[in-house]
Amino acid sequence: MNFSSKLLETAVAEFAKLPGIGQKTALRLVLHLLDEDKEEVERFSHAISKLRNEVQFCEACHNISDQAVCEICASPRRNHQLICLVEDTRDVMAIENTSQYNGLYHVLGGLISPMDGVGPSDLNIDSLIERIKNTEVTEVIFAVSATMEGDTTIFYLNKKLKDFPLKISTIARGIAFGGELEYVDEITLGRSIATRVLYESSIK
Amino acid sequence: MNFSSKLLETAVAEFAKLPGIGQKTALRLVLHLLDEDKEEVERFSHAISKLRNEVQFCEACHNISDQAVCEICASPRRNHQLICLVEDTRDVMAIENTSQYNGLYHVLGGLISPMDGVGPSDLNIDSLIERIKNTEVTEVIFAVSATMEGDTTIFYLNKKLKDFPLKISTIARGIAFGGELEYVDEITLGRSIATRVLYESSIK
Structure with a gap:
């Protein structure tokens, strides 16, 4: 692509490094950000940089967390x-x-x-x-x-x-709720017959 | 969505404001950035913020530019x-x-x-x-x-x-090069007949 601005080219290149984002989508996103208020873009840029620099992983379960131990692991109600x-x-x-x-x-x-x-x-x-x-x-x-x-x-x-x-x-593995039997793949259907459960326990 | 971290939630919300990016895609992009080196993410965040703050629009043609007058308008070869x-x-x-x-x-x-x-x-x-x-x-x-x-x-x-x-x-408007006639929409095809050009001038 022929970019008229080095700044634009750099920003597009950075966006295009994200998974599933090609050059054209990257350009569309960057041009959208250019149309936004400065404060809005600053907020976007800041949120990402802050997340990467301040994020922690729970010491117990390794989930993303704002504290050393995540809310789930710290909760007495779990x-x-x-x-x-x-x-x-x-x-x-x-x-x-x-x-x-x-x-x-x-x-x-x-x-x-x-x-x-x-x-x-x-x-x-x-x-x-x-x-x-x-x-x-x-x-x-x-x-x-x-x-x-x-x-x-x-x-x-x-x-x-x-x-x-x-x-x-x-x-449990098997056919999805709401799934039509005829569209279920063979392996799933075969296994769901082999590992069938008693009706009583399936509705508990 | 249930976010385990406020930082994560904020970053996802900012990404999801972009056109064509939903919550799920935003989450995927943010988690990708979390896996990257800090410097890499800083570069991403900086490129966007710098673009928005320093970009100029050419005084003559209003195209995005790094200078007051863009390269195209300034070029003596154009x-x-x-x-x-x-x-x-x-x-x-x-x-x-x-x-x-x-x-x-x-x-x-x-x-x-x-x-x-x-x-x-x-x-x-x-x-x-x-x-x-x-x-x-x-x-x-x-x-x-x-x-x-x-x-x-x-x-x-x-x-x-x-x-x-x-x-x-x-x-010029008409059927695209490489386009199969039968798939061209009626309006384009009709107009391309009405505004036909002499063969001589079409290949010059």
């Missing part, structure tokens, strides 16, 4: 016997949005993926073991994506945790 | 007798990318659109008239979108400029 293992912050937010879970979390910071060079040592697993040893946890729930990486991570952690006096569970 | 009227900076870039035009530009800063409350006084029209009066311009080329707003703007400006000793032209 069930401290349950730990839900998730890949990242987004999963914590997704589960919190359901309002169906009242335990704690542990953010692994990724999933085991030999293809991407992510091994167990890259994840927050040691701190998980420490938590299990030193706290009152009685159940660990795997809430990871139903992918190869998710399954590998569950398999690894399951072996790692099997000597602790723990209940280990995974979130 | 044809100063031609002025191409465009809606915004993106159009200047698009035309510059073709390498087919060697004249100057005039950025209107929008198109006349009564529906959006944009009238002639909101556009850079007075400065255009001044330019035509005081410089050696001999031809004005309308290079605006083939929309209702574009046509309205051309109609208005054409009346405004008709008393000047000027050649007034618009960029």
Whole structure:
């Protein structure tokens, strides 16, 4: 692209480094910011820089937090016997949005993926073991994506945790609520028949 | 969404103000920035704030520029007798990318659109008239979108400029190069027949 201004070119290049943002979208966003008030743009720029410089990760669960220990881990109203293992912050937010879970979390910071060079040592697993040893946890729930990486991570952690006096569970997999049977993929449908549950327990 | 951090929430809210960026995309972008080095994020944040605070608009053509007069208007190698009227900076870039035009530009800063409350006084029209009066311009080329707003703007400006000793032209409209005839919309196809050009002049 032919930029008439070096400042413009730099700003567009910075935006285009973001995932899923190409040159054209970057230009559109930058031109939008140019139309905004200076204060508005300063607020945008400041929010990002402040976040990166001041953000903390909870000492216990590694979730993004404003304090050393996050609100969930610090809350006396949560069930401290349950730990839900998730890949990242987004999963914590997704589960919190359901309002169906009242335990704690542990953010692994990724999933085991030999293809991407992510091994167990890259994840927050040691701190998980420490938590299990030193706290009152009685159940660990795997809430990871139903992918190869998710399954590998569950398999690894399951072996790692099997000597602790723990209940280990995974979130239920099967056809989605509201999903039409004919459009469900074969593997999901096949597994959902194989792992069917008694009607009584499915509606509790 | 349930944010575990106020800093995170603020940054996501700022990103989500950008056009075409929803909450989920904003969150993805912000989490990406959190994974980056501090210096990288500082560079991003600085580039935006610097652009907004230091950008200038060319005194002659109103294009985004680093100096008081942009490179195009200042260049002795461009044809100063031609002025191409465009809606915004993106159009200047698009035309510059073709390498087919060697004249100057005039950025209107929008198109006349009564529906959006944009009238002639909101556009850079007075400065255009001044330019035509005081410089050696001999031809004005309308290079605006083939929309209702574009046509309205051309109609208005054409009346405004008709008393000047000027050649007034618009960029050619018709079927796109490489376009299959059967997929061209009816209006474009109909107009392209009505405004057909002699074969000799179409290949020059």
